[in-house]
Amino acid sequence: MKRFLETGNFAIAEAAIIAGCRFFAGYPITPATELAESMSLRLPQVDGVYLQAEDECAAMHLCIGAALGGMKAMTATSGPGFILYADPFGWALGCEMPMVVLNSGRVGPVSGITGAPGQGEFYNTRYPTQGGNYESVVLAPNSAQEAMAMVIEAFYLSERLRMPVTVLADQLITDGWEDISIPETEEEMKEMGMRFWPRKFHPGPDFYPATDALDIPPVQMGKNTGGLCSDWTPTEQGYDIEEVEDHHKHAYRLIYKVRNNRELFAHHYEKKYMDDDPDLVVVSYGTPSRVVNTAVGRARSQGMKVGSLRLINLWPFPDEHFTRKAKYLAVELNWDGQLVREIQRAVPKDSDVHFLGICGDLPTNQDLLETFDKILKNQPLQRKGWEMEAW
Amino acid sequence: MKDRIELVASGFGGQGVVRLGQILGEAGVKQGLRVTMLKSHGTEMRGGYVRSQVVLAKKVVDSPICESPDYLIALSSAAYNRFKHTVADNGLIIYDPDFVEEVDNTLTCSQKALPAKKLAMDNFGKPLFSNSVVLGAIAKLLEEEGAVNKEVLLESLLAIIPKFKEENKQAFELGYKSI
Numbered sequence: 001m002k003r004f005l006e007t008g009n010f011a012i013a014e015a016a017i018i019a020g021c022r023f024f025a026g027y028p029i030t031p032a033t034e035l036a037e038s039m040s041l042r043l044p045q046v047d048g049v050y051l052q053a054e055d056e057c058a059a060m061h062l063c064i065g066a067a068l069g070g071m072k073a074m075t076a077t078s079g080p081g082f083i084l085y086a087d088p089f090g091w092a093l094g095c096e097m098p099m100v101v102l103n104s105g106r107v108g109p110v111s112g113i114t115g116a117p118g119q120g121e122f123y124n125t126r127y128p129t130q131g132g133n134y135e136s137v138v139l140a141p142n143s144a145q146e147a148m149a150m151v152i153e154a155f156y157l158s159e160r161l162r163m164p165v166t167v168l169a170d171q172l173i174t175d176g177w178e179d180i181s182i183p184e185t186e187e188e189m190k191e192m193g194m195r196f197w198p199r200k201f202h203p204g205p206d207f208y209p210a211t212d213a214l215d216i217p218p219v220q221m222g223k224n225t226g227g228l229c230s231d232w233t234p235t236e237q238g239y240d241i242e243e244v245e246d247h248h249k250h251a252y253r254l255i256y257k258v259r260n261n262r263e264l265f266a267h268h269y270e271k272k273y274m275d276d277d278p279d280l281v282v283v284s285y286g287t288p289s290r291v292v293n294t295a296v297g298r299a300r301s302q303g304m305k306v307g308s309l310r311l312i313n314l315w316p317f318p319d320e321h322f323t324r325k326a327k328y329l330a331v332e333l334n335w336d337g338q339l340v341r342e343i344q345r346a347v348p349k350d351s352d353v354h355f356l357g358i359c360g361d362l363p364t365n366q367d368l369l370e371t372f373d374k375i376l377k378n379q380p381l382q383r384k385g386w387e388m389e390a391w
Numbered sequence: 392m393k394d395r396i397e398l399v400a401s402g403f404g405g406q407g408v409v410r411l412g413q414i415l416g417e418a419g420v421k422q423g424l425r426v427t428m429l430k431s432h433g434t435e436m437r438g439g440y441v442r443s444q445v446v447l448a449k450k451v452v453d454s455p456i457c458e459s460p461d462y463l464i465a466l467s468s469a470a471y472n473r474f475k476h477t478v479a480d481n482g483l484i485i486y487d488p489d490f491v492e493e494v495d496n497t498l499t500c501s502q503k504a505l506p507a508k509k510l511a512m513d514n515f516g517k518p519l520f521s522n523s524v525v526l527g528a529i530a531k532l533l534e535e536e537g538a539v540n541k542e543v544l545l546e547s548l549l550a551i552i553p554k555f556k557e558e559n560k561q562a563f564e565l566g567y568k569s570i
Binding site: 003004005115116172175176177178179287290291293294361362364365366 | 420425426430431
């Protein structure tokens with residue numbers, strides 16, 4: 001095991017290489033530039049290919065090309081680049097091409113603030129392209145070490161599910177430095193819970209049947225199945241068609257190969273102080289959860305019955321954690337409230353759901369403790385100079 | 392050492408605030424500690440506002456934010472004024488009087504002037520080495536805390552800044568002695 005003080009970007013690059021990624025195309029953007037830089041250094045050392053694209057749209061299209069050529073591919077960006085993936089993301093989902101997409105959240109909208117963390121792409125990562133008729137898989141780590149693990153897991157899931165998988169990080173994870181342990185042997189990787197899946201090849205001659213089954217390998221250009229990389233609706237044989245019945249079969253596969261196989265990744269969450277049915281459940285993901293965990297510990301020592309639920313698997317949204325009627329508080333790095341809406345949808349009727357937003361910085365323990373106290377005492381939430389909506 | 396030590400360094404881009412955090416963090420890792428080091432900055436790297444937040448801990452670091460730092464290294468007036476009130480009551484502000492002209496005497500924490508830029512200019516004729524002076528001073532303080540050994544910190548400095556080794560070493564020793 002090697003131990004370094006390094007950035008999350010560095011850890012993610014090493015993770016991708018461990019997972020078998022041999023193609024990276026990207027366009028520089030803070031706070032993911034050093035990831036592209038690391039890949040430009042590391043990939044040639046392992047016979048991989050690094051390409052700087054003319055923009056993010058081209059970068060993801062290049063990844064589709066690499067995936068169709070049989071390679072494990074990855075691209076990375078921040079919010080302003082993630083929206084430029086919209087076109088190739090649809091293509092990758094529709095053609096069922098495995099790859100990993102990393103989005104390191106900064107403050108938005110548009111260029112916003114480059115060197116500060118934000119969580120404005122909760123829904124954006126669920127709906128990264130137009131047209132609907134698909135499910136998305138999104139994993140959200142809260143540290144550089146976990147980002148490493150989740151990138152490896154994303155490669156694993158993308159191969160088994162035959163689709164792009166998004167890792168949603170933030171500026172503090174990718175740009176921040178942490179002590180990182182990098183496994184060197186297979187035993188160490190196994191101990192760290194890392195799972196791997198090799199690229200396999202579709203035997204052809206047909207495309208994909210209308211099934212929710214896992215582990216049907218993706219097609220490869222020029223091998224058995226021909227060039228099945230069209231943006232049209234495919235028949236089961238892989239020809240273009242514009243018929244509702246064929247489209248229905250295609251959409252069924254895109255949606256249910258994820259929905260019916262959630263046990264593959266639904267275990268990615270963290271619960272603290274949740275065993276005694278706390279009065280208030282604080283829900284978060286990404287780096288804010290690290291402050292939440294501290295604050296919940298302190299709240300417990302002050303006698304407040306509070307628990308912490310950290311989501312790592314964000315999409316499909318894990319409704320199963322929200323079956324109990326309680327008070328819920330979503331802590332997010334945005335001012336508009338995104339995760340809170342999904343919690344509102346998932347909780348039992350008449351549950352009490354609140355929102356604490358901050359953007360560009362993490363909340364403080366004091367902010368959190370005061371908020372917990374007010375919610376538990378049924379007092380209104382108000383921030384200085386900020387009128388809270390009645391969540 | 393305590394369970395957790397928080398150190399904030401802040402100043403202008405180009406002063407080496409991020410490098411300082413990195414060297415300190417690296418030394419922490421070599422010492423077997425758990426470490427986080429966050430950097431925040433504006434779009435411009437040179438001349439703009441920069442802050443690094445280092446947490447050294449015995450166990451996994453939960454929150455990487457320095458809410459009440461044990462040490463504040465203030466290398467600009469703006470940094471001093473922005474973070475002086477966050478420092479813990481038993482904490483310490485180290486400021487460079489070449490950059491921090493007005494000192495707030497109402498603060499409850501301790502404060503110490505470290506003329507790092509002047510020491511660097513007087514001894515090496517260049518402000519470049521003032522960062523190593525600061526690191527030397529931090530080495531002294533963290534050694535007293537029982538957190539990081541002086542030699543380990545110096546080793547990290549010389550590993551991360553491979554140029555001007557002799558000058559950096561001397562500047563580090565100057566800082567170590569002047570606090």
